[in-house]
Amino acid sequence: MDAMASRTATELLHPDRAQLRFTTVLAALGDPVRLAIVARLADVEPDGELACTTFALPVSKSTQSGHFKTLREAGVIRQRDEGTRRLNRLRRDDLDARFPGLLDLAIPQGRQVIAGW
Amino acid sequence: MDAMASRTATELLHPDRAQLRFTTVLAALGDPVRLAIVARLADVEPDGELACTTFALPVSKSTQSGHFKTLREAGVIRQRDEGTRRLNRLRRDDLDARFPGLLDLAIPQGRQVIAGW
DNA sequence: CTGCTATGTTCGCGATTCCCGAACATGATG
DNA sequence: CATCATGTTCGGGAATCGCGAACATAGCAG
Numbered sequence: 001m002d003a004m005a006s007r008t009a010t011e012l013l014h015p016d017r018a019q020l021r022f023t024t025v026l027a028a029l030g031d032p033v034r035l036a037i038v039a040r041l042a043d044v045e046p047d048g049e050l051a052c053t054t055f056a057l058p059v060s061k062s063t064q065s066g067h068f069k070t071l072r073e074a075g076v077i078r079q080r081d082e083g084t085r086r087l088n089r090l091r092r093d094d095l096d097a098r099f100p101g102l103l104d105l106a107i108p109q110g111r112q113v114i115a116g117w
Numbered sequence: 118m119d120a121m122a123s124r125t126a127t128e129l130l131h132p133d134r135a136q137l138r139f140t141t142v143l144a145a146l147g148d149p150v151r152l153a154i155v156a157r158l159a160d161v162e163p164d165g166e167l168a169c170t171t172f173a174l175p176v177s178k179s180t181q182s183g184h185f186k187t188l189r190e191a192g193v194i195r196q197r198d199e200g201t202r203r204l205n206r207l208r209r210d211d212l213d214a215r216f217p218g219l220l221d222l223a224i225p226q227g228r229q230v231i232a233g234w
Numbered sequence: 235c236t237g238c239t240a241t242g243t244t245c246g247c248g249a250t251t252c253c254c255g256a257a258c259a260t261g262a263t264g
Numbered sequence: 265c266a267t268c269a270t271g272t273t274c275g276g277g278a279a280t281c282g283c284g285a286a287c288a289t290a291g292c293a294g
Contacts, residue, residue: 023149024147026143027147028147029143030142030143030146051241060284061242061243062244063283065243065244068242083290084242085240100222105217106139178272179254179256182271200260200262203271237292237293240292242287243287246285248282248283250279251281252278252279253277256274256275257275258272260269260272262267262269262270263266263267263268
């Protein structure tokens, strides 16, 4: 079997828990749009998944796509395809294991970003 | 008196505690070089100040200048000029007040970055 | 099967940012 | 004054960002 992160060559790549890098995660969370995404996902925990459309973000569709990709490659969210929708889930367990307290700090700040929109 | 952040027009600008923005601070910390700077400054707390040269960073002088500026404008460090040296100090009190726990989370990670150099 | 819609990605372009070396500015030192 | 030390600023090339347009795929209606 393949111990790497992706199932096939064209599958979405998700870094392993051990591969998460603090600066990469911080850079991913250090953007209002992405932080808002994380806060919304935290509100549907656990096991809550949201399609990209449901976020009503103030940026274009292609920019949203890029933000989700950044979050996924940083290891902040997990994405899976279901039909034509791409469902997003917060990687709470992995983030809590590697950087305990970070999400609890970031999520309220993300809610504040949303409140300002 | 002037309630703003800078003393004169040409002085270094430092955002007020109330003006600190979470995403800006996170973006500032989300870079290995800058996180290493923060960790080094934390090791000389409290009241410890370090000149830019003392960091031995793996980037050019002009790039260092830019990183210090990013940290200062994000409100992470405070800079003051003494002769030809620019002394840097961590804004621990302001950061702890606005984002409690963040520095305690980031500093060990910054030390790890340095250890990997 | 043939459109048609809904959801996201990819592509190409202009704008911004990043990093570098070179040059500059300023203060200390002899 | 001449020299050195510490940082900043400037200009250019590389990388990134955000956008609209076009594309790809799944689901649905007929």
